Amino acid sequence: MNCTQARRLFGACWDDETTQVERELLESHFASCARCRSAYDEFSRALELAASLPRVEPAPDLVERMLARVRRLSPAPDRVPGIRLGWVPVSVAAAALVIAGILVAQWVGLKPAPPSGPPQWAKQPVTEPKLVGGPAEKPAVPRAPGPRPGAGSEVAGIPDSLFDHSEDIEFILDPVTLRGGRVERPPLKQPGIQGEQAVITF
């Protein structure tokens, strides 16, 4: 017990409200600390002097007011504090753990969990296009033509040389026009009469 703790017990000791342990600790402290012993003697003399003063009658509602005030106060802490960690080291340790966790996760490069279950396409096996009755296969392009026994027949492949003849091949990408915020898809007919001369029936 140190001096501060001892002096906190002066009042309780005077009122004989200390526990056996507190009293023994206080007496052992007095044995080793003359200043506290002297302070307690002075404290006792002051209280005895106060007790000799004429008695003053308290206000009639003093008891109720005091009790009400006491009820509002939180319980007093243990006068002999035990070994307990303060909030500061605990909070600092928790924050340090969180920061260390984040740093480790960044370093390792953890992936976030997928938002939901796998979509339908992920569950289905990838199937190759195949001829009726024939196995899936990956032939070289272009393939050799000709029917197969018991299977669907393939036709001659489009030769790659066709792609070099620009007049004979046309890659389709339909033009869409915008008119005043509206989309217009031109008719599929060949360009012909346009404008006010064109008459259409529908």
Next chain:
Amino acid sequence: MKARPVRARSRGRLGATGALVLLAALLLAAPRPCAAQGALSALQTEVDQIVRGAQRSVVTVFAQRTVTHRNPLPGQPARRLHTRVGSGVAVEENGILTTASVVLGAERVLVRAVNGIQVEAQVAGMDPIFNLALLRVPELRLPALRFAERPAQVGDWVIALGTSYRAQPTQSVGNIAYHYREPRTSLFQLTNPVYPGNSGGAALNARGELVGIVQGELGSPELGAGGPDAERRPSGMSFVLPAATVKPVYESLRQEGRVRHGYLGVSTRLASVESDTERGLRVPLGALVERVVEGSPADRAGLERGDLIVAFDRERVEYPEQLARWVAESRPGSAVQLVWARKSLERTGRVLLGESPSPLPEWVTAAPAVAPTPGRDAAKIAELERQIRLLSRELQRLKSPSDTP
């Protein structure tokens, strides 16, 4: 000794703990290059998985027909085989959706799968109004793509798949930037680039489901005119027919081989006037009725030659093709509201549309008829133009809310 108040001490601890938690949160929110790289890698993996699963369902469509060249080059035959190349999407084991613009007029259609198998295809049905065609490949088994259960929305991510030069696959990732809505149909505008030959390709959502069929891009030049080496200026705006429009058309093509279109029974031409503000600019006014088929829905509604049709179901009509498309996209038997102008007066009527006699309306596939030349009946045309000017002013007055009595 004077004791510190309990509340003040609690406040102090709370503040200090809050500061520590804030510090931890700031560290969490700090840029993490490793995590960002992981997310990008995961995105790439998912896109690869979707493409790997769906690419087997995308095919190249070759549509061949014989064309006669008027001025063949020396040593080359006048009659040559012309091939149109597009993309297609398997929606059944042996059913492929593509665009009508690829197979229209074809004498022979071939389909090449991603693994090189090539078979003959039959056109099971075609609709030039919605620009869709259904092909049958009885000798081929393809993994079918499913239509998306949830309608796609602006902002949704889209993967566009198709084939292009030398039948090589193309893919692009983007999103739906805008939804153009018309009275009977709509189009998605995508940020995905598309390539020549992509017409009929697949637009997939983030779950690998079909959200639409690729149509084309904004005002693309005449493709194929200069061949693969020709200069092409991509617009960066591509268009997709949404699944909500594709599905009923596909069902009709599958069951009947055709789509039933609405029919009004009028022949119209464009009516326009010269702009008051820009010299030489013609401002379209609407569809001027040249002829009304006797007994047709238009005849029953009281339309006459010389009437100017200006609105269809509260949508402004500016061009005859616009009105023709909206009529054709309507179901036979459906009632539509038309607004037309006759002798400077506005008239409104409900018309019960009939069914178009042809699944391939002439105005889509054939060159239009020619209206009488102005020189033959100049006085009549001048009078008509005077009336159109009056109608134009009347329309402006009707559109202006302040002049409404």
